Amino acid sequence: xxxVLKKVAGATLGxxxxxxTAMADPYAAYKDTTxxxxxxxHPHYDAVMRILPEFTKETGIEVEVDQLPYLKMRERQTLxxxxxxxxxxxxxxxxxxxxDYVFADQLENLARYFMNPKLANPNYDSGDLIDxxxxxxxxxxxxxxYLEGKTGSLFGIPYGSETSVLGYRKDIFxxxxxxxxxxxxxxxxxxxxxxxxxxxxxxxxxxxxxxxHASHAFLLHLAPLGGRVFDDAWNPIVNNEAGVKAAEALxxxxxxxxxxxxxxxxxxxxxxxxxxxxxxxxxxxxxxxQINDPNKSKVVGKVGWAMHPMGVRRGSQTGGxxxxxxxxxxxxxxxxxxxxxxxxxxxxxxxxxxxxNPSRFSTHADSEVNAKFPHMxxxxxxxxxxxxxxxxxxPVWGKINADLGTTLSKVLTEDLDIKTALDGVAxxxxxxxxxxxxxxxx
Amino acid sequence: xxxxxxxxxxxxxxxxxxxxxxxxxxxxxxxxxxxxSFRSWDPSQKISETEFVGFSNxxxxxxxxxxxxxxxxxxxxAFVVVSIEMILGVGLALxxxxxxxxxSVLRTLFILPMxxxxxxxxxxxxxxxxxxxxTINRFLKxxxxxxxxxxxxxxxxxxxxxxxxxxxxxxxxLSLAALQSLPQSALEASRIDGATTLQQIFYIKLPLMxxxxxxxxxxxxxxxxxxxxxxxxxxxxxxxxxxEILALRISRTxxxxxxxxxxxxxxxxxxxxxxxxxxxxxxxxxxQEVRARRQQALIGAEN
Numbered sequence: 001x002x003x004v005l006k007k008v009a010g011a012t013l014g015x016x017x018x019x020x021t022a023m024a025d026p027y028a029a030y031k032d033t034t035x036x037x038x039x040x041x042h043p044h045y046d047a048v049m050r051i052l053p054e055f056t057k058e059t060g061i062e063v064e065v066d067q068l069p070y071l072k073m074r075e076r077q078t079l080x081x082x083x084x085x086x087x088x089x090x091x092x093x094x095x096x097x098x099x100d101y102v103f104a105d106q107l108e109n110l111a112r113y114f115m116n117p118k119l120a121n122p123n124y125d126s127g128d129l130i131d132x133x134x135x136x137x138x139x140x141x142x143x144x145x146y147l148e149g150k151t152g153s154l155f156g157i158p159y160g161s162e163t164s165v166l167g168y169r170k171d172i173f174x175x176x177x178x179x180x181x182x183x184x185x186x187x188x189x190x191x192x193x194x195x196x197x198x199x200x201x202x203x204x205x206x207x208x209x210x211x212x213h214a215s216h217a218f219l220l221h222l223a224p225l226g227g228r229v230f231d232d233a234w235n236p237i238v239n240n241e242a243g244v245k246a247a248e249a250l251x252x253x254x255x256x257x258x259x260x261x262x263x264x265x266x267x268x269x270x271x272x273x274x275x276x277x278x279x280x281x282x283x284x285x286x287x288x289x290q291i292n293d294p295n296k297s298k299v300v301g302k303v304g305w306a307m308h309p310m311g312v313r314r315g316s317q318t319g320g321x322x323x324x325x326x327x328x329x330x331x332x333x334x335x336x337x338x339x340x341x342x343x344x345x346x347x348x349x350x351x352x353x354x355x356x357n358p359s360r361f362s363t364h365a366d367s368e369v370n371a372k373f374p375h376m377x378x379x380x381x382x383x384x385x386x387x388x389x390x391x392x393x394x395p396v397w398g399k400i401n402a403d404l405g406t407t408l409s410k411v412l413t414e415d416l417d418i419k420t421a422l423d424g425v426a427x428x429x430x431x432x433x434x435x436x437x438x439x440x441x442x
Numbered sequence: 443x444x445x446x447x448x449x450x451x452x453x454x455x456x457x458x459x460x461x462x463x464x465x466x467x468x469x470x471x472x473x474x475x476x477x478x479s480f481r482s483w484d485p486s487q488k489i490s491e492t493e494f495v496g497f498s499n500x501x502x503x504x505x506x507x508x509x510x511x512x513x514x515x516x517x518x519x520a521f522v523v524v525s526i527e528m529i530l531g532v533g534l535a536l537x538x539x540x541x542x543x544x545x546s547v548l549r550t551l552f553i554l555p556m557x558x559x560x561x562x563x564x565x566x567x568x569x570x571x572x573x574x575x576x577t578i579n580r581f582l583k584x585x586x587x588x589x590x591x592x593x594x595x596x597x598x599x600x601x602x603x604x605x606x607x608x609x610x611x612x613x614x615x616l617s618l619a620a621l622q623s624l625p626q627s628a629l630e631a632s633r634i635d636g637a638t639t640l641q642q643i644f645y646i647k648l649p650l651m652x653x654x655x656x657x658x659x660x661x662x663x664x665x666x667x668x669x670x671x672x673x674x675x676x677x678x679x680x681x682x683x684x685x686e687i688l689a690l691r692i693s694r695t696x697x698x699x700x701x702x703x704x705x706x707x708x709x710x711x712x713x714x715x716x717x718x719x720x721x722x723x724x725x726x727x728x729x730q731e732v733r734a735r736r737q738q739a740l741i742g743a744e745n
Contacts, residue, residue, distance in 0.1 A: 071697065074697070075697060078485045078486060081486065082485075082487070082488060100484075100700065101486070106486065209680050209681070210678060210680020210682055210683070210684075211678055211694075258574065259573040259574050259589065260572070260591055260592075260593070262591075262681060263591075263594040263677070263680065265678070395700070398699045399699040401698075406508070406679075406682050406683050406686075409680050409682045410681070410682035413594055413595060413680075413682060414681070414682060
């Protein structure tokens with residue numbers, strides 16, 4: 001009898017335990033849900049694809065990924081988000097889409113999810129997320145409308161974000177006893193010294209092609225040199241002293257760069273560094289994985305990393321992608337769970353180990369991650385100076401960016417006077433801003 | 443009575459499917475574009491939410507230096523490529539209009555460039571033009587010349603060369619077909635009268651080929667105004683705006699600047715330009731035909 005009682009009690013306890021574990025599984029309600037997500041074709045998201053099976057195993061939530069080239073992705077999202085019912089539960093968006101999507105009220109405000117005790121993981125540790133990335137990619141409604149601030153809130157979480165670092169050829173620097181540049185003056189001097197020391201080699205590989213490329217390269221120098229595109233009243237100030245200095249820096253880098261540098265897009269600039277044609281590379285952190293891939297690179301093991309040189313201040317770029325939940329998504333809560341899992345400490349480390357770009361300070365400092373990718377510590381250091389406001393994220397930016405980029409390309413290839421060129425950009429930008437209503441309160 | 447009605451209706455019934463398809467595939471999108479060009483239209487909005495702005499998109503474009511520069515690049519590009527391609531294509535056809543062994547193989551080889559996807563053509567030329575690792579500069583350097591900054595300082599020329607390479611065969615193949623269908627009697631008669639080869643070309647072959655050449659030229663012009671992929675891949679319109687042809691500007695306006703209304707207005711400008719060209723070309727052939735007929739009538743009257 002006693003033994004029977006024992007058995008019954010044991011069984012009851014067992015069932016009760018199972019029931020509590022089932023109740024403690026926050027994913028249980030969403031088991032067997034299939035999420036449709038839209039990700040770009042990008043090294044970080046290739047790494048994400050490798051860790052998604054882990055999520056499904058842990059949660060029982062299936063994930064179907066629609067991976068598109070990133071310009072195509074933006075087009076697709078523009079159409080998809082305007083529908084009454086969308087196909088996507090979670091999207092990765094490129095940083096400058098934030099302005100468009102939030103302004104058109106197409107992204108969920110994440111407050112209601114982080115407030116929901118059934119969904120929000122108390123161990124998420126949002127303080128560990130990289131500030132510059134969060135404010136640049138996730139926030140809207142604060143200062144200038146697109147940054148952090150008392151009136152702002154969160155619409156997405158940075159995922160696959162990038163900052164800028166300086167890659168340099170350790171062998172070349174050692175050979176000539178050169179010091180790794182810490183300031184802009186040092187870097188610019190070295191940029192033109194290298195072609196003299198190593199004939200046929202360019203100083204710094206930089207983007208410079210007409211349009212987005214030239215504009216990106218210019219803005220990369222503008223923030224550390226103390227400039228901004230707009231002042232606080234939205235008046236364009238690209239043509240001030242800092243702006244002229246940034247354009248001069250770009251011109252010097254291109255003039256002392258590898259052959260044909262003025263027509264380099266991102267691919268060519270990276271290619272020339274991987275090919276051993278330049279001694280330095282100042283651009284995004286996303287390339288780190290390729291530098292040590294012997295199939296793509298002739299400089300395996302020869303590259304060291306340093307922080308983006310300082311001008312009058314430190315200010316490395318912030319960009320890349322974030323993930324957000326569309327307003328018209330079907331499975332918003334499950335999508336939030338995926339988003340939270342991906343950007344959690346665990347998910348962030350997993351993706352970093354798979355070759356992605358982590359979004360947390362702790363991942364950059366993690367010993368395992370650093371053992372596999374020794375550059376992570378430097379990147380983490382650089383991220384402390386990541387500038388969320390190095391480029392404005394406003395709906396009319398596409399047009400201003402294109403004008404800035406084509407005008408700078410003229411400076412680089414047709415020897416247009418820098419001040420005149422930037423004055424022209426400022427004047428046309430004023431027109432664009434006026435038309436878009438930015439001077440309504442003047 | 444009923445039969446007569448049916449008979450009268452029959453042609454319309456037969457035309458109806460084609461007409462319906464035309465309306466769906468041609469008139470509707472065209473109407474949509476024209477409608478859209480009068481609105482301030484962001485791609486995040488539905489067209490019903492957009493605001494009517496009258497001709498402001500058109501006026502804005504007419505005063506936009508970037509658009510005007512792009513228009514001028516397009517005109518220069520189109521006229522230069524079509525002229526070179528016409529001269530080369532017709533010249534090649536005249537040279538090769540003879541019985542050569544293996545002609546059919548040659549002809550296939552000649553038209554290969556046309557068959558390659560434009561994006562591939564763009565990539566191929568972009569790599570060939572690469573300043574350091576590109577085939578062209580490496581070849582020049584091996585001969586002891588300086589490398590040329592193809593896609594930088596000479597971007598428009600480089601793009602023109604690539605287009606000429608790709609599309610000359612189109613003109614060649616049509617001209618060759620036209621040449622081979624010329625009446626042999628006229629050529630024989632001229633030979634008997636002692637015409638030289640040059641005289642045959644200028645007074646007999648070319649005038650007889652003219653209707654085909656005009657249509658070919660028109661087709662190429664229309665295509666040249668719309669070329670997008672090759673240039674997009676090769677230069678993305680740069681440096682500056684030096685290779686930013688209209689099709690590229692339209693695509694950038696719609697995707698990068700997110701101004702669908704302005705992009706639609708730009709497309710309409712391009713459409714009007716092409717229509718004017720087409721009408722002008724056909725008017726020219728028409729006038730020629732009328733003149734020829736009048737001359738024939740005169741000759742007939744004299745006899």
